[in-house]
Amino acid sequence: MRITEKAMDIGEPSRAETIRSETDAFADSRTSMPPNLRHIRLLIACADKGSLTAAAASLGVTQPAASQALKRLESQFGTVLIERDGMRLTAAGDIVVRRSRRLCDFIRRACGQGLKSELPRIEARLTWSHLRAVSTFAENGSFSAAARMLGQSEPAVQGAARQAEAIMGMPLFDGAGRAISLNSRGLWAARWFGLALAEFGNGMDEIAEARGEYAGRVSIGTLPLTRTFLVPDVVATLARRHPQARFEVTEGSYEALLADLERGRIDILVGAMRADLPSKTLQQERLFDFELRVVGRADHPLVTNDGITTSDLAKFPWIVARRGTPSRETFRTMAASFQSPALESVETGSLNVIRGILLKSDHLALLSLHQIRYEMEAGFLAVLDHELPHSRRSVGATLRRHWLPTALQSEFLDVLREISRDLS
Template identity: 60%
Template sequence: MPKSSALPNLRHIRLFVAFADKGSLTAAAETLGITQPAASQAIHALEDALGATLISRADMKPTAEGETALVRFRRISDFVRQAPAAARLASKLDAMLSWPHLRAVSAFLTHGSFSAAARGLGQSEPAVQRAAREAEMIMGIVLFEGTGRTIHLNSSGQHAARVFGLAIAEFESARADLLERLNRFEGRMNIGTLPLTRTFLVPDAVAQLAARYPLAQFEILEGSYDSLMSDLERGRIDILVGALRHNFDSRTLEQERLFDYELRVVGRAGHPLSERHDITPADLSLYSWIIARQGTPSREAFDIMAAGFPPERPARQSVETGSLNVVRGVLLKSDHLALLSAEQIRYDLEAGFLAVVDVALASARRSVGLTVEPQQVVLG
């Protein structure tokens, strides 16, 4: 998370949005109740923070860079205004709150306490606690409950922390967008990856992006679908890559399909079924299985397949894991079987360590794609 010195005043962002809406810096200054010189100084500070010219001094219109930043600035204001507040204050939050307020509340949700939030922000605990309590007073509602070590965010506080985290992430995205326009992306991209794409799609994409943007930094985070979705919704990661969900339901995120893949039955090289053909469900039921966690597309495909096993020999669900390393280790040292895509284990197949069993499966085709915020810019 950026330090406060790297973030411009929220009021400066609000001023630029007002300038774009009014078509005049003078009118924008009047709307915000500040002088023309103060407005000009604020715009200069905003441009310095972003390293870009946002307003053309020739015709006093947004530059191409200004139009790019404006999309993010509007979303920052929208996120801040989505935070719960007393009715009379809701539309004014982006004018009243500051980045330290947003960062303190957001960091509490991330780290779980004021002391941990302070360490994460590189500030003193009293400073972080003071900023969080100021945010609470400005918003006119209670965000924190409990005392001492039992202090926690209530439901309103959690909601505020989530949208504040998204607002902070939006500014960093604005900076990244502007750098990318100059083909010199120098920022950091946090990528969440699910098991299916950890061994081929994400590493291949990062290698290409790193070659194109040598100053960029990439962090790859692994985890369960639920935990990574939570990170994405809070702005902790920029994009989630993996198998798409049929029952996807989000008001703030969207899925984008990239391609389809097919799950296959896989075992070790030399497995008793690896050289056979015309394999039946009864043959598959003779072996123990490594299965994916409940709620994943791979587990859904396994359940459909296992429903066709003989009633007297139900599937032996020996190992449940989301770790491909565990799956590979068990497959290589036993006669277990698993459902995997050929892409996941392409190196093991090429090296002759694992083998695909010659059996067709119904309902084994799934889609891989991206989960992002709508209109999220993805480097390419």
């Protein structure tokens, strides 16, 4: 379905651009079109002032227009948000207001402290299209890729991003053409715009949960150590409990997944913990400890040897983890004791690649027993008799400090902790 966006009844700027239905860009919300941001601010004003008339006056609109806006908002959320006799918030209204306050706070943070005096004007003009254009560019790295992600034309997405620049009164991009990129202000804005978009989706999921419908989403970023045993176990457990729930599992480098976490693209990052987090807005929670072991194929020449030495290990090629990872650091420490340079033949974070190479060659790798439990049970891979000193590491969950999880997301964390206790 195609629609043409029109000016909202309490002042959102009109756009002539005909775009695809908002349903595609907001699939998580399960609504035909996201609420007008000014309507959301009207609801907050109603909660604060206890009067629709006073709320309308604070936004500079008429009471009839505000009444129509509130009805439309309730229609889009699919529930009554305010009891008209006494202007009391319903249970669903409490959820929407709580999420809306956070959403609006994220938008204000995107604008930065330097624009504090201009915030009322900026807030009144920014729309979902502006937020999506900037945040999706940050996620995909170009307007063409962002347009494909949103199902819109490239000029429409670029136009919305440029409108956001004009409204905010500051450049968000550097360069031109295919060399265009977000500058530091643009990256900052994209991060908080992304969190605002995620907050809306979580609000819709929370309303459904209040009705007993667990059909929301949990988005998990996974690092190599937890891709084959921990995260799949948690997802399988929750999928049995809540068949309508959706679980989005994303793989990638630590740096890329950390950026996704800060932008709200993922909810939780699970994997080997780092000594220092690069952002004060994030926090780590330890789940369990593990040790790395030297692993090769079941009929590797060293499998039958007892007391394997570093000299023995130095004779074979190695599959090593990416630079900057805890596993790579453990390998570097071990290889320092080799009498000859280590044969670092392959560098990868993909367990599928590691498994394939180990099974078909004399390569060795450092892996945890959790990562190869199925291969060991099937008799494909084996652990060599060589202890690695100081190889003990921790697996944990990295979360946003200001994150307000839905019931489904909280349950995911609970099951994650429960299964992790059994692995300790």
